[in-house]
Amino acid sequence: MSPTDDPQTEARPEKNRDSSIMLDRFQFSSNLARRHRLGRIWLVLLRFSTLVGILALTALIASIINDSFGYAAIQYKVDPNSLTAQGTPLSELSCEELIPILEENLSTNRFRQLISEKPLAQWSQEECYETVLAEVAKPKILETWSLVYSLRYKDLLKVYTEQKYPGSELVFKTWLNRDFIDSPQSSDPLLAGIRTAILGSLFVIAIVIVVAFPIGIAAAIYLEEYATPNRINGIIQTNINNLAGVPSIIYGMLGLTFFVRILEPLTSGSVFGYSDPTTANGRTILAAGLTLALLILPVIIINSQEAIRAVPGSLREASYGMGATRWQTVWHHVLPYALPGILTGTILSVSRAFGETAPLVVVGASTFVRFDPDSIFSKFTTIPIQIYQWTARPQDAYKNIAAAAIIVLLLLLLTLNATAIFLRNRFSRRLV
Amino acid sequence: MTLNIKLAAPLLSNPDGISSNGDYAIEARQLHVYYGDFLAVKDVELDIEIRKITALIGPSGCGKSTVLRAFNRMNDLIPIARTEGEVLFHGQNIYTPGIDPVEVRKHIGMVFQKPNPFPKSIYENIAWGARINGFKGRKSDMDNLVESALRGAALWDEVKDKLQQSGLSLSGGQQQRLCIARAIAVKPDIILMDEPASSLDPISTLKIEELMRDLKSEYTIIIVTHNMQQAARVSDFTAFFTLNEQRAGFLMEYGPTNELFLNPKEKITEDYITGRFG
Numbered sequence: 001m002s003p004t005d006d007p008q009t010e011a012r013p014e015k016n017r018d019s020s021i022m023l024d025r026f027q028f029s030s031n032l033a034r035r036h037r038l039g040r041i042w043l044v045l046l047r048f049s050t051l052v053g054i055l056a057l058t059a060l061i062a063s064i065i066n067d068s069f070g071y072a073a074i075q076y077k078v079d080p081n082s083l084t085a086q087g088t089p090l091s092e093l094s095c096e097e098l099i100p101i102l103e104e105n106l107s108t109n110r111f112r113q114l115i116s117e118k119p120l121a122q123w124s125q126e127e128c129y130e131t132v133l134a135e136v137a138k139p140k141i142l143e144t145w146s147l148v149y150s151l152r153y154k155d156l157l158k159v160y161t162e163q164k165y166p167g168s169e170l171v172f173k174t175w176l177n178r179d180f181i182d183s184p185q186s187s188d189p190l191l192a193g194i195r196t197a198i199l200g201s202l203f204v205i206a207i208v209i210v211v212a213f214p215i216g217i218a219a220a221i222y223l224e225e226y227a228t229p230n231r232i233n234g235i236i237q238t239n240i241n242n243l244a245g246v247p248s249i250i251y252g253m254l255g256l257t258f259f260v261r262i263l264e265p266l267t268s269g270s271v272f273g274y275s276d277p278t279t280a281n282g283r284t285i286l287a288a289g290l291t292l293a294l295l296i297l298p299v300i301i302i303n304s305q306e307a308i309r310a311v312p313g314s315l316r317e318a319s320y321g322m323g324a325t326r327w328q329t330v331w332h333h334v335l336p337y338a339l340p341g342i343l344t345g346t347i348l349s350v351s352r353a354f355g356e357t358a359p360l361v362v363v364g365a366s367t368f369v370r371f372d373p374d375s376i377f378s379k380f381t382t383i384p385i386q387i388y389q390w391t392a393r394p395q396d397a398y399k400n401i402a403a404a405a406i407i408v409l410l411l412l413l414l415t416l417n418a419t420a421i422f423l424r425n426r427f428s429r430r431l432v
Numbered sequence: 433m434t435l436n437i438k439l440a441a442p443l444l445s446n447p448d449g450i451s452s453n454g455d456y457a458i459e460a461r462q463l464h465v466y467y468g469d470f471l472a473v474k475d476v477e478l479d480i481e482i483r484k485i486t487a488l489i490g491p492s493g494c495g496k497s498t499v500l501r502a503f504n505r506m507n508d509l510i511p512i513a514r515t516e517g518e519v520l521f522h523g524q525n526i527y528t529p530g531i532d533p534v535e536v537r538k539h540i541g542m543v544f545q546k547p548n549p550f551p552k553s554i555y556e557n558i559a560w561g562a563r564i565n566g567f568k569g570r571k572s573d574m575d576n577l578v579e580s581a582l583r584g585a586a587l588w589d590e591v592k593d594k595l596q597q598s599g600l601s602l603s604g605g606q607q608q609r610l611c612i613a614r615a616i617a618v619k620p621d622i623i624l625m626d627e628p629a630s631s632l633d634p635i636s637t638l639k640i641e642e643l644m645r646d647l648k649s650e651y652t653i654i655i656v657t658h659n660m661q662q663a664a665r666v667s668d669f670t671a672f673f674t675l676n677e678q679r680a681g682f683l684m685e686y687g688p689t690n691e692l693f694l695n696p697k698e699k700i701t702e703d704y705i706t707g708r709f710g
Contacts, residue, residue: 321543
């Protein structure tokens, strides 16, 4: 057969001529300069947006640091040094020496009240010391100044304090210090610390991870690998997506009704024979952790689904082609491949839970916890709750310790994230 | 219900016994495959000879890959795919209700178009399949299995010093041979190859083709290819698929490769293999 026998090949040159004539009629202008200019304008906009973000972050950090350091005018009701006879500093006395001072200086009622909170035998030296300081010496903050102000008007402040508050001391306070991290909550901003809140936060977040991570991944695996695309599964999927956008306070109300009220025997630990007179009827670390787990569950599911969806189909085919079952494919190939992505989503969600305040307020975070949580059935407070309460107070000094607490919160978050990212990167390196 | 493996097992030990009786590795009977409402493959009747290489050729969209995937129920993984008719594997219909597709795929292995080794070590790529399929044996047995499979895929000499390296660190051609090694490590009867050399350079392609000729002595191989020269070079039998006006693929012509290429019965087959269309 020669090419001309084929009607198709005959028709082709005709067609080509047509289209070339057509194309000749179109004109192109040289717009390269304009296209480059447009690109440059966009680049400026992109840089500007990044700059705004950086500025906002810098402003935040600067303002926090500004409030965390600075001068404070302090006045003692009783000079702490006058309490000890031998002239040894108060902080070096043992509990046995400190308790008589308490008994001597406090009203019987107040003393009994303190003992009822925690039996004397269980008090540590630190607790004894801090109680004496708080209850007897009663230092009082009269006024505080921010870091910038303190550095700029140092001399002026001295004169000002002497005139306005005779008998007071002007001290440069580092609000974020070892004592602050190490001390329990106190009604006095000078003595207040964040240890109970840090421990509370860590406890709660541990529960969140233990509950939300496996359930979230399991649900994502089911929805991606097993569920057939039918109406019911469509409805489930839509609802999960919507739940991810529900305001966190709604979850707080759900937690209050469900975990605190309905599941009270479980969350208060009474089912397990755990009874602590100080726990507040199911308003425990467990209830808080479960509430926050519920809050981030939809986000973890959605993120995990994305990660699982990104696993190349060729990998699944390879596995099935080898005679693997669905579960073997999921467990040996899909999950390991998706895990870095799943972890990224989980890290973000857990960070969100770490900083959540509103739902915990509703669930019933304790406003004042002096003693460390000792189990998941303890009363709790978390760092954000603490910050929230401190910022709500009118006195100057609370603003400073709130700022210090924010630094602690941010540092803890960074540490948690860095650990998680480190683990994730190690994991993804092992894969390739 | 499991596959009747007893039929298959003697085949391995007695190669001539059954094939001379006119038995086939796979027989497709009135095979139809639908994607939703769309009829993708229509009424395929095809007998695949044991220990021969059968090539499925045809223009894009003619359903040759679909047919290939119907042979080990890979289409089951596509939710909208539906298969009608029978695929007899040594006489037993693999679409009989109750037959486990996982069991089918153990006996009928697959090599894909794009090399897809697992993101694991070379050793694990091979050991994994054996392990999940119930490999019984000590570490040394597994070492031997890995070596045999790699030797079988003509890859051993290239990778014996780096078995713990990632399978993804190999070149494309080596990856594809690793995939073949992985497939033969679970001792299948049949290996399905879906354009195994289409993403490889000519030298790697040549190696894969040589490998297929070697493997023919032990395995039945079915290969889908777009490369007519490849089909002519390696295959013993060729099935030519094309599509009708409804874009449904069907089997146009099937026969020994020599006959089909030198003396095609159908005009369309001749046009296709001489490169006049497709």
